[in-house]
Amino acid sequence: MADSKRTSEPINFVHQDEICVCVCVCRKAHVKVEKDSAEVWPKKWGFLNEVYKEYERESVKLKKAVRVELPHHLVPQPANPPEKYIPVAPSPPVPQTTQALIGWRSGQSHLQLEKFGTVHYGRRSFLKELDWPLDACS
Structure with a gap:
């Protein structure tokens, strides 16, 4: 748009079309590489899926086998409603x-935030x- 306002320099429409075509071609090439990579990945790295599934199965077994009971002082207490103690x-x-x-x-005396007097x-x-004496420090 800035080029159309300049009248002193001629506009090269062919050159601008080449830039647009180049961008489109690069984008198409990038999409093609992504698609090809997605097709090749299972052949090259597919064994990782099985290893991960096996790891998940093992971790579930270990979690079931190792159930640690928390000490009574670390067990979370049920929440008390605030109205009970406030x-x-x-x-x-x-x-x-x-x-x-x-x-x-705060203008009401029974609703004051300072319950124990002023600070x-x-x-x-x-x-x-x-x-x-107060004159000791100057």
């Missing part, structure tokens, strides 16, 4: 506006723990 209170009614949606559940991490002073 109390879920009913939600308050859904707000009418999208602005009121933000934090509508106070990082509010201690290292200097006070060592009984140093």
